[in-house]
Every structure is written in C-alpha cells, then in structure tokens.
Amino acid sequence: MALDRETVVRTGLQVLDDVGLEALTLRKIASELNVQPPALYWHFKNKQDLIDEMATTLLTDHVQPVPAGQPWDEFAATYGTGLRQMLLRYRDGAKMFAGTFLTDTSVYQQQEASLRLMVNAGFTLEDAGQVFWTIHSYTIGFVIEEQAVYHYPGQRDERYDIDRRTERMVGEHVPLAAAAGKSLFDGFDARYTRGLQAIITGVATWRT
DSSP, X not given: OOOOHHHHHHHHHHHHHHHOTTTOOHHHHHHHHTSOGGGGGGTOSSHXXXXXXXXXXXXXXXXXXXXXXXXXXXXXXXXXXXXXXXXXXXXXXXXXXXXXXXXXXXXXXXXHHHHHHHHHTTOOHHHHHHHHHHHHHHHHHHHHHHHHHEEETTEEXXXXXXXXXXXXXXTSOOHHHHHTHHHHHSOHHHHHXXXXXXXXXXXXXXXX
C-alpha cells in the first residue's frame, strides 16, 4: 500500500490515542507504518505540520451542516457539546487541537453558515464571532483539564482520586477546598453543560 498523507494522519491519530501528545513522535508513527522516519518527511516537514493536519482531519470528520432555522441558542449549545465530543475522541485531543493551523479551507463554509445564523438572530457580526470564540476557548480549556483527570473515558488518573486529594489536605485547615474536590474533579458532563449554558445566557443580552 502506497504511503500517502491521509494514511500518515490516520495512523498519527491512532498513535496519539495510544501514547498521548507528549510522547507522539514521527518515529513512533513511522514504526507503526513499518517505514523509516524519513519516509514521513516527504509528506510533513515536522511534527507540528503533521499535528495541524491531524487537527484539521478531526474537525472535518466532525463537521455537520448547520440546520436552517434552528434557534441560535440551541445551535450554540449543539456547537459546544459537539466540539467537546470531538475533542474527547482521542487521548489529549484538546491539547492536540489547541492552537493548530487548519489546512482545509472547506471548514469556512460551516463557519459562514454559523455566523449567518447568528447574525440573522440579531447579533452583530463582531458579537457572533465572539460568541463562537468564547465557546470554542471554554470548550478546549475544559477538555484539556478533563483529559488530565481522565486520559480515557472512565479511567481516572489516580493522582486525581478524590479520597487521595482529601487525605493530602489533612492538617492544612482548608475545609472548603477539601469539600470542593468532587465538584472540581468529577461530574464533567454536568459541569460542562452548566458552564456552556452560563455563556449562552450571558451573550443573549448582546442581541440587538
């Protein structure tokens, strides 16, 4: 089978899921493909170039048409929850996606449709962009922290065990911080939804 860019990208995503972003290297991807590392440099000049393509592939796999006539607040909620689900597909998905350069210009079509929906709902173009930027930034930051606790769904890093955290605080006289452990390091689905709804409620006042 000929080695092409998509094969390298898909393999890169698999290796990311196995080892995480810090340990992801072109050498490990090449080993998975049974080729020498220089073979990958025909397609990607460095690790960041590959990560940009991996992030773009993750996004284009996820993109869905913008429903015509959907209420803006429902669409904003769907956008946020969908983005979170996308990032959770792979270990360190949020870290990998953050700050990358998207290489496929077709994603601008969904961005155009999303902004049009918001403008038609009474937002200025500047405010519509700010709504999406705020949800985007909140979601990436939230999932980075979530994936630090759970590298994989249901597999908690033992360092974030609630009981162990509480034990470490014994003698520190911080009863509120100790009691807050469960609300800080558990119940991520509910906490994400609550925070997203707070953003949507807040930006509703921007509509003209």
